[in-house]
Amino acid sequence: MPHVLSNLALSLHASFERRGELGDIVKAISLQQRAVRLSFRGNGDLPRHLTDLGNLYSSRFTHTGVLSDIDDAISVQQLAVDLTRNDHADLPMICLSNLGASYLCRFERTGVFSDITDAISMLKRAIDLAPQDNLNLPARLCNLGTAYWRRFIQTGVPSDIAEAISVQQRALNLTPQNHADTPTMLLNLGNTYSARFDHTGVLSDITEAISLQKRAVDLLPSDHAHLPQLLNDLGISYWRRFRAADLDSDITEAISVQKRAADLAQDHSHLPTILDNLGISYSCRYERTGMLSDITNAISVKERGIALASQHHVDLPVMLNNLGHSYSYRFQRNGELADINKAISVRQQAVDLMPCGHADRTPMVINLGRMFHLRSALGVNEGDLEATLSHYRAAATSPVGSPRAKLSVARRWAKILIQENPRSPDTILSFDTALGLVAVIAGLDQTLEESSGLAVEAAATACALDRTDKALEWLEQGRCLVWSQLNDFRTPLDDLRARDEELAQSIAAVAMQLETVGSSRAQSDANEARTHGNLAKRWDDLLKTTRAIPGFESFLMPNLPKSGPIVIINLDGRRCDALALLDGLDKPILISLPNFSYAKGNKYRSDLDSQLRTRHLRSRAPEEFASADRAASGRAIKLGPAGRGAGTVHQVLRGLWEDIVKPVLDSLGFSLWWCPTGPLSFLPLHAAGIYGGSSPETALDYVISSYTPTITAITNIVNGSRSIDPGVSGLFLTSHPNPSNASVIPGTTKEVRSIFANAEKSGIKVLKIEGDELTVDECLERMQQFSCIHLACHGSQNAAEPLKSRFLLHQGSLELGTILRSNLKNADLAFLSACQTSTGEEKLPDEAVHLAAGMLAAGYRRVVGTMWSISDQAAQDVSVAYYEYLLARQKGGDNPTFDGTHSAHALYHATQQLRDRLDDSEDSLLTWIPFVHFGY
Missing domain, CATH: 3.40.50.1460 (Rossmann fold)
Structure with missing residues (x-):
């Protein structure tokens, strides 16, 4: 009887998969539950009936989004794995595969990272147990590929998406062209290429995705229950390519296939999601055309989708967030208060519904903060600015979410504070957060344009607050990232080794690993890239442990050279300051330079660059530089008397002398190291002065200058003095x-x-x-x-x-x-x-x-x-x-x-x-x- 009941349940499940009738899956679960109960009495194969029951729960969860179903699926399938003997034919492989698929389903709903890790582990074990001629091997490979794809979306680690494509291609190659699973294989592989396109922007990936998805659509009969979902995914790929290639035909095709999907799915559980994606396509076209009808249609279909979705629908938070996006578009077009109010309302609902540990919650919080900031400009609600700052702070300091997205919002948080309340305690916190994120993102093989100017802006804020200690810390933390990391990883450990051999060895080992990871990522070793964040955290923990040891409080901290001060010139759009570090002083000396500005620095840089190019002393691109003949470029220089007078170069050098170098020397009067920022990095501070005339005066009359990219660079040389x-x-x-x-x-x-x-x-x-x-x-x-x-x-x-x-x-x-x-x-x-x-x-x-x-x-x-x-x-x-x-x-x-x-x-x-x-x-x-x- 258990086998008879189970077979009937599986037949009803097949009917449900084809027709989408919810009554079929409800009846199937009831029958399978009876089969399990009878098997507990000693009749039938209990592990097999348990894993099949889990599959039914999982299938119903996929259509309804009720979280208890997937929890029940995992519970019974875990019991099946525990009860299965390894010598029991192919049952261990089946139970592991089904359990892995259920973990994958739950991860897609909750975003809990341990679920995707467990899914990949179970699916890999199942595949390892499967013979190469096993009929179900392609389906299991397809599930494993989907798991890798999902983990890639959350982490962005390139090896995951490469592995996803590899195993899904293998699954497709093992599947006959006329097999019932072929459309699913094609769809999943297409979705994976689409995901990689989102990461790389390589057009061939999204074009391949569209090709595979169109093949899948063509293979399905017009009344198949899965056709609406395939059309929906094909539409998503079209609008992704539209955003990249800007072809009007792509967004038109996206709307066309998604409208067809919506028409075919009138009673389908996926209809809310399909309508939401159709709304996204309308929004995309609105961005291109500015036609009000497109954004109105976007709002209309998204609202219809939300109305059809249950409170527990897996995509409801995302759908609400997307609806808020469309309302904000219409608000920016018409300026209607009702639209921005609605945008805030639905995006608040989205945040409230999204689990706190989910990676997608952080961007939703950012979006909600943006809505409050838009409304704050209207002045209709006194609390809007505070709400903006609160949401930006929550997003920037969240333990989950994309570090780059968090860096972006941290900068916005800091910018608003500077404008509205620079003396807020959160001002320091906002820059601390942003620069901490820069350190997480940066690798030794790359530089970050998105962090350009951040450290200088932060230091200017600190100087305005008379926090020269923070100014120095941030300038060291956020500039010259490649070289700073290398300097940190190369440090003498002899003193520490004498005190704690094991700790010194750990620091040396992690330093070597970090340096190796950074140096090799240019060769796309994605497994090493994945470990970079963990290694960076381990490095910070080791430094804290070392600095807690008496006598090592300043381990890897600046130890200034005694032969002269180091002067950092911090040039921001709001102010210019010199920070002078002298041995024996606890804090840097702040020297305000009110007569210099960022605009002046840019003008000097541009003027000098123009003079150099006119004389062929600076090439326009690295390739020209690489191929230039030094002797040929030198022939343009006149080594003798030339026209006198206050030319451009004279004016630049005089300006640097009067506004920067002389005020610094008046305060210090030593030989020194220059550490310039911004446009000053391209200007010759060492040669600043007034040349010619009756009263010439230059930096060379007072100091012997040297440069350093960072304070750490020069202090590490001093600290690491060796014979x-x-x-x-x-x-x-x-x-x-x-x-x-x-x-x-x-x-x-x-x-x-x-x-x-x-x-x-x-x-x-x-x-x-x-x-x-x-x-x-x-x-x-x-x-x-x-x-x-x-x-x-x-x-x-x-x-x-x-x-x-x-x-x-x-x-x-x-x-x-x-x-x-x-x-x-x-x-x-x-x-x-x-x-x-x-x-x-x-x-x-x-x-x-x-x-x-x-x-x-x-x-x-x-x-x-x-x-x-x-x-x-x-x-x-x-x-x-x-x-x-x-x-x-x-x-x-x-x-x-x-x-x-x-x-x-x-x-x-x-x-x-x-x-x-x-x-x-x-x-x-x-x-x-x-x-x-x-x-x-």
């Missing part, structure tokens, strides 16, 4: 000129040969290799063997992926990422005698994505770079004088060593020598100013 192995103390020189004219000895070659001759006379360890004689691998090997390197070649910066910035050798490219992985323990000095090695990227002024900063991160304690193109003659004059100064100050004896301790002084000396031979014309100034020093 260089005498065996590698020496100088390696290499030149790679443009080989187009072999009959002329290039300037780079003359430069290197002159330095080599002088170094050889001094008796230090020195090696010179030119052009084709040096391979990339050999260059790396020589960098291990010599503490100092002089690279006379071309370079190319990659702002999007800084670790792919590279030096161009005749036999290949030497990437920064490769240098970083070489772990140069004895690196001391790098002289980058190439064009624009410290130029940076205009769109990312606070990231220092240039080769000079990269070489600091690679372990070199001091780096000489150039802000724009240099001539061969100037490069030779400066570099020869530079090394003469250093060589004269090396330790003698039987085994003379070579180090760059006096590097900043040497560059000052060399550029001053060149300057003394020239006049103060603009062409002459542009000859020696580009040479800059980074590091200690």
